[in-house]
Amino acid sequence: MLKVSVVRNILEINDRIAGQNRELFSANRVLVLNLMSSPGAGKTTLLERTVERLKDKYRIGVIEGDITSSYDAERIAQKGVQAVQINTDGACHLDSNMVREALGEFDLGALDLLVVENVGNLVCPAEFNVGEDMKIMILSVPEGDDKPLKYPLMFQESRVLIVNKIDLLPYVDFNLKRMREVTTGLNPTQVVFEVSCRTGEGLEAWLNWLEARIKERRAAP
Amino acid sequence: MLKVSVVRNILEINDRIAGQNRELFSANRVLVLNLMSSPGAGKTTLLERTVERLKDKYRIGVIEGDITSSYDAERIAQKGVQAVQINTDGACHLDSNMVREALGEFDLGALDLLVVENVGNLVCPAEFNVGEDMKIMILSVPEGDDKPLKYPLMFQESRVLIVNKIDLLPYVDFNLKRMREVTTGLNPTQVVFEVSCRTGEGLEAWLNWLEARIKERRAAP
Numbered sequence: 001m002l003k004v005s006v007v008r009n010i011l012e013i014n015d016r017i018a019g020q021n022r023e024l025f026s027a028n029r030v031l032v033l034n035l036m037s038s039p040g041a042g043k044t045t046l047l048e049r050t051v052e053r054l055k056d057k058y059r060i061g062v063i064e065g066d067i068t069s070s071y072d073a074e075r076i077a078q079k080g081v082q083a084v085q086i087n088t089d090g091a092c093h094l095d096s097n098m099v100r101e102a103l104g105e106f107d108l109g110a111l112d113l114l115v116v117e118n119v120g121n122l123v124c125p126a127e128f129n130v131g132e133d134m135k136i137m138i139l140s141v142p143e144g145d146d147k148p149l150k151y152p153l154m155f156q157e158s159r160v161l162i163v164n165k166i167d168l169l170p171y172v173d174f175n176l177k178r179m180r181e182v183t184t185g186l187n188p189t190q191v192v193f194e195v196s197c198r199t200g201e202g203l204e205a206w207l208n209w210l211e212a213r214i215k216e217r218r219a220a221p
Numbered sequence: 222m223l224k225v226s227v228v229r230n231i232l233e234i235n236d237r238i239a240g241q242n243r244e245l246f247s248a249n250r251v252l253v254l255n256l257m258s259s260p261g262a263g264k265t266t267l268l269e270r271t272v273e274r275l276k277d278k279y280r281i282g283v284i285e286g287d288i289t290s291s292y293d294a295e296r297i298a299q300k301g302v303q304a305v306q307i308n309t310d311g312a313c314h315l316d317s318n319m320v321r322e323a324l325g326e327f328d329l330g331a332l333d334l335l336v337v338e339n340v341g342n343l344v345c346p347a348e349f350n351v352g353e354d355m356k357i358m359i360l361s362v363p364e365g366d367d368k369p370l371k372y373p374l375m376f377q378e379s380r381v382l383i384v385n386k387i388d389l390l391p392y393v394d395f396n397l398k399r400m401r402e403v404t405t406g407l408n409p410t411q412v413v414f415e416v417s418c419r420t421g422e423g424l425e426a427w428l429n430w431l432e433a434r435i436k437e438r439r440a441a442p
Contacts, residue, residue, distance in 0.1 A: 067374075072371075121344055168389065172419075
């Protein structure tokens with residue numbers, strides 16, 4: 001009982017601060033993505049490809065969440081956009097308060113797109129809103145097509161599913177059709193892109209879709 | 222402060238029950254492994270290969286930890302050994318109390334080896350002992366060679382590191398030497414096996430090592 005009420009309390013505080021973050025994002029008309037996946041599914045690489053292609057047209061900022069280290073923020077900063085590293089010191093997900101503290105480093109009025117790259121974890125991040133407009137998840141092909149059955153919350157919560165590393169399809173057992181049947185059941189309106197960040201295949205569709213969302217956000221009253 | 226003391230309290234309770242589990246395992250001379258990795262790194266497949274090869278010589282039991290579903294326990298049961306499923310109902314790791322409850326399903330005196338397959342998560346399971354003799358982790362090649370830098374606790378806690386999916390090395394950027402330099406720094410006595418559960422490469426060394434540990438356990442006073 002104690003445990004349950006502590007968890008409920010933590011989630012309530014998180015949602016309250018997430019709401020404040022969301023108001024700030026909305027007032028500044030910045031589109032905010034919460035990017036999540038298992039470790040090594042390709043979050044930072046997708047972000048590198050996305051930044052390379054859109055940074056000359058839109059003003060982009062990135063928040064990098066990692067337990068320790070700042071390698072990912074350095075990778076993104078090399079692409080020429082502002083990247084702020086959050087180290088969670090062991091915690092398995094970002095929460096809205098960590099993101100709020102990182103926001104102090106940005107001039108939100110000067111951004112069109114802010115991407116929050118969460119800690120690599122297919123479980124815990126799905127439970128914590130940080131104030132994002134939408135959650136984007138990556139499933140990489142080598143992880144297997146059974147993942148939606150075993151980690152359903154992440155698939156239910158994510159507006160977009162990016163299936164990455166499709167260049168490895170010939171070398172692993174992964175049935176795209178079977179996976180899509182399950183994800184459609186879990187989340188009928190989810191938008192799905194099949195890509196390879198390594199070869200570039202499929203990235204155009206994702207980038208065009210994202211660009212349309214950035215424009216919508218800026219046009220909102 | 223409240224949060225810190227709640228966490229400390231949870232870990233203390235967990236360690237106390239883990240100690241009780243450990244006494245039970247020791248009294249029955251059963252070797253207990255806590256098997257951990259990211260989602261889709263190959264825990265269940267390694268377990269299938271291990272069970273196939275050792276089940277005629279040793280008496281094996283398996284505890285499968287998943288957030289939801291019982292697919293993995295069904296896969297293992299098809300190999301002809303007892304498999305008990307724990308569903309964590311959203312929780313991101315197994316704890317010692319969940320394992321204690323599952324132990325009621327086994328005749329420990331009739332087992333040589335018990336493998337606890339944890340929830341797929343490279344973060345949280347490393348913090349919770351369940352009473353195991355040793356933690357075994359899998360890193361799969363497509364996850365990338367930077368994972369030890371970003372998730373160091375798992376690598377520090379694990380007696381054995383199994384590098385899986387080495388058949389994919391030609392198709393991804395993964396530098397085994399660079400990874401080993403980092404893991405040696407984090408955990409100098411860690412035993413490392415490079416395997417492909419798909420092709421069978423490297424499994425002999427792992428199976429021979431494990432067999433030696435089972436024999437040691439049975440010979441202990």
